[in-house]
Amino acid sequence: MAQAWETEFGAEGGLFRSLRSACAADWAAYTWHPFVRGLSDGTLPLPAFRRYLIQDYLFLIHFARAKALAVFKAESVEAMRDKAEAIRAILAETTMHLRYCEGWGIAEAEVRATPESAETVSYTRYVIDRGLAGDILDLEVALAPCTVGYGEVALRILADPNRRTEGNPYQSWIDTYADPGYQAIAKAAAARIDALGESHGGQARFAILGSTFAEAARLEARFWQQGLDAAEGHMASYETARR
Numbered sequence: 419m420a421q422a423w424e425t426e427f428g429a430e431g432g433l434f435r436s437l438r439s440a441c442a443a444d445w446a447a448y449t450w451h452p453f454v455r456g457l458s459d460g461t462l463p464l465p466a467f468r469r470y471l472i473q474d475y476l477f478l479i480h481f482a483r484a485k486a487l488a489v490f491k492a493e494s495v496e497a498m499r500d501k502a503e504a505i506r507a508i509l510a511e512t513t514m515h516l517r518y519c520e521g522w523g524i525a526e527a528e529v530r531a532t533p534e535s536a537e538t539v540s541y542t543r544y545v546i547d548r549g550l551a552g553d554i555l556d557l558e559v560a561l562a563p564c565t566v567g568y569g570e571v572a573l574r575i576l577a578d579p580n581r582r583t584e585g586n587p588y589q590s591w592i593d594t595y596a597d598p599g600y601q602a603i604a605k606a607a608a609a610r611i612d613a614l615g616e617s618h619g620g621q622a623r624f625a626i627l628g629s630t631f632a633e634a635a636r637l638e639a640r641f642w643q644q645g646l647d648a649a650e651g652h653m654a655s656y657e658t659a660r661r
């Protein structure tokens with residue numbers, strides 16, 4: 419039987435699912451990364467999460483810029499309106515980040531002053547570049563692994579038999595992406611890829627679109643990995659526990 423996250427996003431035969439299955443190994447490495455499994459069972463070392471979360475705040479600011487580019491490149495006024503709403507949602511997402519940081523005694527000004535990591539720069543600027551060089555479909559395909567992937571990550575966590583539900587320090591992170599509001603955004607992003615695939619020649623452009631999508635999925639996996647790498651001193655016992 420298919421898992422919930424396999425059927426929840428995009429339509430059967432649509433461009434989103436074709437892109438996801440064309441890079442199945444990269445996609446699985448992203449959406450069920452050891453970092454994600456550590457969020458689920460609550461064993462992720464806190465320094466790994468802290469590093470990730472601060473960089474993710476910076477990531478979201480640049481992602482909002484990429485979405486603003488999607489307003490510029492939009493094919494219709496309706497699409498512009500939807501994207502404007504998506505920008506509002508992505509900036510609202512950062513409130514969760516700031517709540518965690520506040521709990522650690524880290525003020526927003528300090529988060530903003532943190533230098534971007536190579537992983538943050540490479541992922542965000544890659545997406546912006548795909549949008550600048552291409553059309554709205556190239557850009558939306560580069561954006562989709564972010565928006566849809568976290569929807570899938572949350573569903574995988576909810577279905578995880580090892581999930582820690584009591585006293586999980588990462589519960590509010592999980593709640594943010596399992597929330598019906600976020601899930602609806604993720605579904606709409608996958609549906610948009612399907613629709614643009616139809617209207618903008620997705621099949622004829624599949625080779626380049628597939629490589630953009632797979633690259634973004636790999637950049638997502640590296641984004642988690644930077645958290646684990648930053649917590650190296652704490653990692654030996656974590657990795658032993660994961661085996």
Ligand SMILES: Cc1ncc(CN)c(N)n1
Binds near residue numbers: 478565
């Ligand atoms: C790196 C990354 N990818 C996706 C998301 C979900 N918007 C996020 N917050 N950060």
